[in-house]
Amino acid sequence: DAKTTQPNSMESNEEEPVHLPCNHSTISGTDYIHWYRQLPSQGPEYVIHGLTSNVNNRMASLAIAEDRKSSTLILHRATLRDAAVYYCILREHYGGSQGNLIFGKGTKLSVKP
Amino acid sequence: DARVTQTPRHKVTEMGQEVTMRCQPILGHNTVFWYRQTMMQGLELLAYFRNRAPLDDSGMPKDRFSAEMPDATLATLKIQPSEPRDSAVYFCASGLSDRTRGLELFFGEGSRLTVL
Numbered sequence: 001d002a003k004t005t006q007p008n009s010m011e012s013n014e015e016e017p018v019h020l021p022c023n024h025s026t027i028s029g030t031d032y033i034h035w036y037r038q039l040p041s042q043g044p045e046y047v048i049h050g051l052t053s054n055v056n057n058r059m060a061s062l063a064i065a066e067d068r069k070s071s072t073l074i075l076h077r078a079t080l081r082d083a084a085v086y087y088c089i090l091r092e093h094y095g096g097s098q099g100n101l102i103f104g105k106g107t108k109l110s111v112k113p
Numbered sequence: 114d115a116r117v118t119q120t121p122r123h124k125v126t127e128m129g130q131e132v133t134m135r136c137q138p139i140l141g142h143n144t145v146f147w148y149r150q151t152m153m154q155g156l157e158l159l160a161y162f163r164n165r166a167p168l169d170d171s172g173m174p175k176d177r178f179s180a181e182m183p184d185a186t187l188a189t190l191k192i193q194p195s196e197p198r199d200s201a202v203y204f205c206a207s208g209l210s211d212r213t214r215g216l217e218l219f220f221g222e223g224s225r226l227t228v229l
Contacts, residue, residue: 032215032216034215034216036218038156042222043204043206043220043221043222043223044156044204044206044218044220045220046217046218046219049215049216049217050215051215087156091215091216099161099163099168099210099216100146100158100161100168100169101146101158101216101218102158103148103155103156103158104155105155106155
């Protein structure tokens with residue numbers, strides 16, 4: 001599995017934008033970039049995914065570098081509820097055993113009121 | 114709301130006992146994952162099924178763990194015999210995997226296992 005590198009922790013102020021970086025320099029052409037997050041005492045939840053183009057949904061935006069070796073998850077206005085561990089994961093598109101999702105350590109985001 | 118249901122939510126058992134955890138995936142989903150989470154190791158993938166067939170169980174200790182999908186509405190994870198180092202939160206997740214999109218997994222609330 002191609003690996004990702006994320007900062008261990010980040011801090012943000014409430015109602016300000018947050019940019020969570022992820023490096024994946026060994027990404028292959030068929031790897032999708034996924035983001036999940038895990039709130040305290042809960043299971044992980046899906047945030048967003050993309051392949052080449054930037055993506056937006058109701059939760060966040062995903063900005064993918066042109067060479068695809070890095071991406072950034074953007075929370076447009078952080079709330080206290082966004083305090084969580086954010087995981088950046090690569091998944092080979094519909095591969096056999098390579099189609100699994102391997103979680104790393106993620107980035108622990110703290111949001112200050 | 115459709116959700117992944119896991120049972121039991123909490124289980125305390127003694128070393129050597131058999132433990133079975135159950136998961137009901139969301140109706141229509143064709144992909145099921147089992148993960149284990151501890152403070153030290155984080156989220157570890159144990160098993161991965163698509164259309165009920167096991168595709169990857171390389172993260173699972175084969176001598177004591179087994180994972181099955183007897184039918185599309187039930188996934189089981191069994192530990193026999195259990196050991197204190199198996200104490201963790203076990204998550205089941207399901208999703209719909211096809212060639213046209215990535216994979217949005219829906220996670221259950223987890224089964225917290227304590228082995229004394």
